[in-house]
Amino acid sequence: MTSQKVKQRSEIAEKYTWDLSTMFASLEEFEREFQKIQEEVTKVKTYEGTLAQSSQQLLEALNFYFEVERKVAHLYVYTHLIYDQDQTDSAAQSLEARTRLLYSQLSQNIAFLEPEILSISEEKMDQFLAENSELEPYRHFLDNILRFRPHVLSQSEELLLAQANDAFETASKTFSLLNNADLSFPTIQDENGQEVKLSHSIFGKMLESTDRRVRQETFKAYYTVYDQFKNTFASLISGQVKLHNYLAKVRHFESARHAALFENNIPESVYDTLLEAVHSRLNLLHRYVKMRKDLLEVDQLEMFDMYTPLLGEESIKITYDEAQTIVLEALRPMGEAYLGIIQEAFAERWIDLYENVGKRSGAYSSGTYDSKPYILMNWQDSINHLYTLVHELGHSAHSYLSHQQQDYVYGNYPIFLAEIASTTNENLLTYYLLDKYDAPDQRLFILNHFLDGVKGTVFRQSQFAEFEHLIHQSDAQGTPLTQQYLSDQYRSLNAKYYGDTVNSNSEISLEWTRIPHFYYNYYVFQYATGFSAATFFAEKIYQGDSKALHDYLDFLKSGSSKYPINTMKDAGLDMTKSEYIEATLDVFEERLCEFEKLLSQK
Secondary structure: OOOOOOOOOHHHHHHHHOOHHOOOOOOHHHHHHHHHHHHHHHHHHOOOOOOOOOOOHHHHHHHHHHHHHHHHHHHHHHHHHHHHHOOOHHHHHHHHHHHHHHHHHHHHOOOOOOHHHOOOOHHHHHHHHOOOHHHHHHHHHHHHOOOOOOHHHHHHHHHHHHHHHHHOOOHHHHHHHHHHHHHHOOEEEOOOEEEEEEHHHHHHHHOOOOOOHHHHHHHHHHHHHHOOOHHHHHHHHHHHOOOOOOOOHHHHOOOOHHHHOOOOOOOOOHHHHHHHHHHOOHHHHHHHHHHHHHHHHHOOEEHHHHHOOOOOOOOOOOOHHHHHHHHHHHHHHOOHHHHHHHHHHHOOOOOOOOOOOOOOOOOEEEOOOOOOEEEEEEOOOOHHHHHHHHHHHHHHHHHHHHHHHHOHHHOOOHHHHHHHHHHHHHHHHHHHHHOOOOHHHHHHHHHHHHHHHHHHHHHHHHHHHHHHHHHHHHOOHHHOHHHHHHHHHHHHHHHHHHOOOOOOOOHHHHHHOOOHHHHHHOOOOHHHHHHHHHHOOOOOOOHHOHHHHHHHHHHOOOOOOOOHHHHHHHHHOOOOOHHHHHHHHHHHHHHHHHHHHHHHOO
């Protein structure tokens, strides 16, 4: 579709659009439900101050809240799907804004819930659970709130912190506004001599250019802007780090990292184990970038050379009809029941496939407990879009199974586990394609896709995670986070990860200025652990390990009914140990060796 004019929504064949009529048969039905639920959102607040009265009152409050939240979520997802299929539609804009406001009202009205549960003594909560068996399904939900008790302050102190929430968000909001709205980037000439004004998205595309002059000019021009504001960015990130360290201290956590990982009950050893395992195998990344240097035939590999395709144009073109067949074959090791879900996705119009005017870019999986787990795509006939399709189907199958097997309260899965199901599917696709294609050019392309995935997700995100922890520790120890300090530390880490082959004495030392994840409070490490877990599972499933498959499918069905680390242990993976990361890097080394061998034979 890249060579054709983008179609209007009305021009897309119905079979390539998602079927939202199973959520609401008409907008009139939606409006009736919206009006009815507004009253229930208001009624939620009537339970405030009553939860400790009796076990029955607590039960009724929880039942009512989750019933209302379930309905509001259904309304909101319906309108965000309509909005995303054509964001130029003013009626869709209005619908989405109304339901977003309704969700906000529910959040405000239920703000009393967790503090009030925390105010119930341990003895009384044990009594409630013992005397009222109907509360038992909420035991894990309640435990997940009550384990924060040592970190909850007095009512007056909590009120002061709550009143400061807007002020606490100043650094991250200012970074977002500066980075996304206020920065103005220069223009450069593309391969054809055309003037192109840089932006965040165009920056990434231009670094994929096969013309090194374009890549170099893009890199230098883009970072010239960040260089002008490096002191401002240092002040913002310093403010955010100080906030994380301050809140951790006042809430009696050992550190900002301890506080952040406590949210999902993740031991800090998971973080340390990841970095230690990656450090021990950095020689593999050094080999990979040395190979990239040799293939590109440059005297000095620069960071702007890291994203240009090594093998030129894709050697495999795949239509959507072909993709459906390939996906079903690639996922055959998952068993017939899992394949039935994938077939249902294709047959029952879960997928909104093609680009149209106003449609949101990219791809995602989204749905509610009571809807299909829909998929948005912007399909092109390429192997990269095949990988995107199987990735999003992994998310949707995960949602389908967790919704089917769990009560609403545990129907969603924690973010720590979110990328495992999608990336496991990608890994199974890689196994299938390597079995299917013998031609060296095709195998090289498939191998390169995996190698780039590990480079970008395991190695790069570990580098980010190490930098994030370093700057939090530095601030806690009283080291000023000046732009010079941040740039020096980032340059040093970049050299450590990529080795001598890559020039780290360049604008890459300013990369910390533009990464929004550094404001997310210890988020990025989950990309690396999730990718590694997926590679671990996929290898066992591909090899036909029936117990591993059974345990993996149980994980997909578990939702948030257990803490993530326990969910993984039940699935046969202890994420406090390094074996799964080492296994992933073993696969990386094996495929790197084949890649090097195939290149030597060309």
